[in-house]
Amino acid sequence: xAAELLRTSDAxxxxxxxxxxxxxxxxxxxxxxxxxxxxxxxxxxxxxxLAAVEGHRPEGDWKQRITALALRLREAFGRHPQxxxxxxxxxxxxxxxxxxxxxxxQALRASGLxxxxxxxxxxxxxxxxxALISADAGIGTLTPEEYEQGVxxxxxxxxxxxxxxxxxxxxxxxxxxxxxxxxxxxxxxxLAAHLAHIEAGIG
Numbered sequence: 001x002a003a004e005l006l007r008t009s010d011a012x013x014x015x016x017x018x019x020x021x022x023x024x025x026x027x028x029x030x031x032x033x034x035x036x037x038x039x040x041x042x043x044x045x046x047x048x049x050l051a052a053v054e055g056h057r058p059e060g061d062w063k064q065r066i067t068a069l070a071l072r073l074r075e076a077f078g079r080h081p082q083x084x085x086x087x088x089x090x091x092x093x094x095x096x097x098x099x100x101x102x103x104x105x106q107a108l109r110a111s112g113l114x115x116x117x118x119x120x121x122x123x124x125x126x127x128x129x130x131a132l133i134s135a136d137a138g139i140g141t142l143t144p145e146e147y148e149q150g151v152x153x154x155x156x157x158x159x160x161x162x163x164x165x166x167x168x169x170x171x172x173x174x175x176x177x178x179x180x181x182x183x184x185x186x187x188x189x190x191l192a193a194h195l196a197h198i199e200a201g202i203g
Contacts, residue, residue, distance in 0.1 A: 038090060045086040049096025052076035058103060062111040063195045069103050070129050070191055074136060081137030088130035101126075112202050121198055128194055132187050139179060154178040 034040040052072045058065045077084040104125055108118045142150065163170035 041083070041086045042090050043094065045083045045090075046094030046096040048076050048080055048083050049073070049087070049100055050094070051096070053096065053099045053103065056103075058107070062107040063192075063199065065107040065110070066104060066125065066195060067188070067191060069100065069107075070132075071188075073100070073129065074133050074187060077133050077137050084134045084137035088134040108198075111198065113198070125194070125198075128191065132190060136183050136187060139183060151178050 034043065052075070053069065056069070056072060058068070060068070077087065101122075104122055105118060108121055108125070109115070113121060139147075158169065158173045158176055161169045161173060169176070
């Protein structure tokens with residue numbers, strides 16, 4: 001229910017009163033279970049994580065496992081983009097978060113990394129995923145009109161660049177693409193490059 005409300009409202013302006021009304025109760029009842037709005041939003045974000053990984057059966061090598069998990073999380077938060085920022089900003093101690101942590105840690109152990117290196121590598125992988133998913137979800141909240149306006153402004157900025165002042169930009173102007181283009185491919189390429197970097201360091 002909270003996730004549905006967040007589809008149409010920004011997480012920062014999310015109203016506990018609206019959620020309580022939708023549930024047929026009052027905000028004081030919700031605060032018996034959650035100390036504040038942040039705690040409530042953390043719980044909702046954790047439900048998104050749980051739904052994304054529940055029933056997931058890891059397959060393939062360690063890189064394929066992390067990639068499959070990342071794509072599941074991207075898809076889940078793509079349906080609830082406002083919650084991606086909550087996940088990236090706040091820590092969670094729920095079951096969904098634990099399942100994500102467990103799968104990434106198990107995959108990294110399967111890579112052959114020494115145990116002492118795994119926590120730091122885990123942290124970098126999760127920071128990367130949170131950043132990519134939050135950025136991707138942020139673009140996903142734009143209306144078609146806002147996106148088209150942004151693309152037009154991008155074209156003006158790039159194609160109208162003074163070649164004397166911005167020689168590289170002018171040179172690549174017709175090939176440079178806006179942030180929203182090919183987001184899925186960019187997501188996978190960046191993740192693959194990071195996992196290849198980890199693999200290269202395995203002795």
